[in-house]
Amino acid sequence: MDSSTVEQNRDAATAATSPDAGLNVKPSGRRAASMGEDSLTLKGEVQTVGTVTVENPLFHCKGVNVYYGEKHAIKHVSIDIGRGQVLAMIGPSGCGKSTFLRCLNRMNDTIPGARVDGAIILDGQDIHDRKQDVVQLRARVGMVFQKPNPFPKSIYENVAYGPRIHGLAADRVELDEIVHTSLRRAGLWEEVKDRLNHPGTSLSGGQQQRLCIARTIAVNPEVILMDEPCSALDPIATAKIEDLIDELRETYAIVIVTHSMQQAARVSQRTAYFHLGDLIEVGETDRIFTNPRHKLTEDYITGRFG
């Protein structure tokens, strides 16, 4: 399947999903209107609206494509991920935002038939380079999943697992300290300090998710990827996680996929809007939610579809 067929299919699919008049208009005119703003997108593809680059990026992704067998799930996505900030990725179901997130620590490697191409450069090193070890990459780019998935072990063991396999602690005292600090930073210490040897699965959903965050930060990553971390949680637990994300932002770059636009607005500094595998618009969160430039973005955030 060559790229022009893909493009046609995409257009057809877009038209089928949303018969809005402005939909099939190539946003090149709009891009011209957004004066001076840079774009990394390749020629002949859907042009991303807004600012995809940042100063001194941590992740620099250029022309990323993901295929699941024949299905072209991510199409020529280019975006930078900055340090010390939260990037929210929003979009309707099946738009590829989770797929893109999983590219960043090569979790797509585990899916049979998945193929990723394009450049994903972390601190000047392509993560698909032969010199880049995938274990090391995942220690550097931690991940929190949609459903809380603590290991069926004790709370202590859940947090100690990462440092243990990576050999981060020299002795038991150091390990205890890492567990303590991680749980404290995840805001879970006060709730679990008396029952560290209880199974992690005995906690409530929100606590489990914070345990997963504690487990992730215990290996001291640079980036934390979060794939709809609050979708299985109630509003109170969600608020706690959101506060936590805000705190963690000082130390880690965070990329969060969310279905809740309020959440994206609350926790992120930059927002990226995905639609059917295309990155439609990227920009400062405030700007995206107050003044979307692309018709699709506007339709989505005003709740017309999605």
Place this chain on the structure above:
Amino acid sequence: MSSPTPVARITPKETQARVAKSLRRRYWAERRFRFYGLAAVLLGIVFVVFLFGTIFFKGASSFRQSYIKVEVFYDPAIIAPNGGMPSAQDIANADYQAIIRTGLRKLFPQVEGRKDIRDLTRLVSGGAAFDLRDRVLHTAGLVGQTETQWLLASDDVDMLMKGHIERGTEAEPGPLNQNQVAWFDQLVKNDGLELRFNKTFFSHGDSREPEQAGVWGAVMGSLFTLALTLLLSFPIGVAAAIYLEEFAHKNRWTDLIEVNINNLAAVPSIVFGLLGLAVFIGFFGMPRSAPLVGALVLTLLTLPTIIIASRAALKGVPPSIREAALGMGASKIQMVTHHVLPLAMPGMLTGTIIGMARALGETAPLLMIGMVAFIVDVPKSVTDPATVLPVQVFLWSDSPERAFVERTSGAIIVLLGFLVVMNATAVVLRNKFERRW
């Protein structure tokens, strides 16, 4: 019309009436199904009770055996015919049959004549002489002493004692002639004949004489064979399952392997026996009748079961645990050994129990590799000739002596006991693994 159009053409009241009418039919269908299920379960229970009942009823008597009380005088003149202190050589070679004969004649002084004395001696098993020899060999200072010994009775006496054979008449004598029956009655009257716990059955190997035959040789043979089978098939099966499930790329070759593993599970076991005969004995020159070869054949037989069950157990581990481990930066083998394997272990053990239970009951392939041979000695290692419990059952069920009938059932009881102990151990192990999570 301003009111919304109803979906059905009937009124709500009519709807309720129809629902009520269909309810009876639906509940009746449910009751009928429950009845069928209950009937099936009851039928199964009846069969099991009948099977276990008959086996126990027939086999329980084999756990007791007739013994005859005899005053035994360890005559130095018989043990050391050349006079002087008897040497170990003398004790080993002495004529204990003569000692027993003397003891019996003391009980029945009226018996005269070579033929009658021979008939009298035949009340006692030929094995009794060996028991006495072992006793004198292992107990110092018995020579010259007199002691009361319970000697193993012959199988015919035992059968008459248990009421399994006819007493016979003068015209139509049974297995025992009329003199022997009279002596038997006298022994019973004087409390000189008793049913006691059948130690021989649980400590000896096979024998041509039923009263001297035991299951211990077969139990040890089964133990060696199964231990080795477990040792070989569990690690190989689990490793194969892990490789196929977690590491191998899914392609035409893995599909082919999967299909063939499923096929192997359905191959008649005797084919594995022939394979073992040709490969392990014919090509590699391993010893015949040995638990080693038996275990190799049974390993081939149980591997498909264990692999299939282990793969199912691995498939049952939620993918979220794998993602969590990989997301933490665990390598694939760390993911498997730290997280997936512990969760899959109970399922793998269940598959292993099923496989081992099948291996324990397997007879046909072992016939092919010579484990059906008549073996008296209790095996001491995996290369000693041996037989196993189901083959022992097969051998005894073929024997003409009446006393082997109850021993066949006795061996089945031991086999079932073996199975229960093995499964109970596995279930306890499995629960222990499950509790940890």
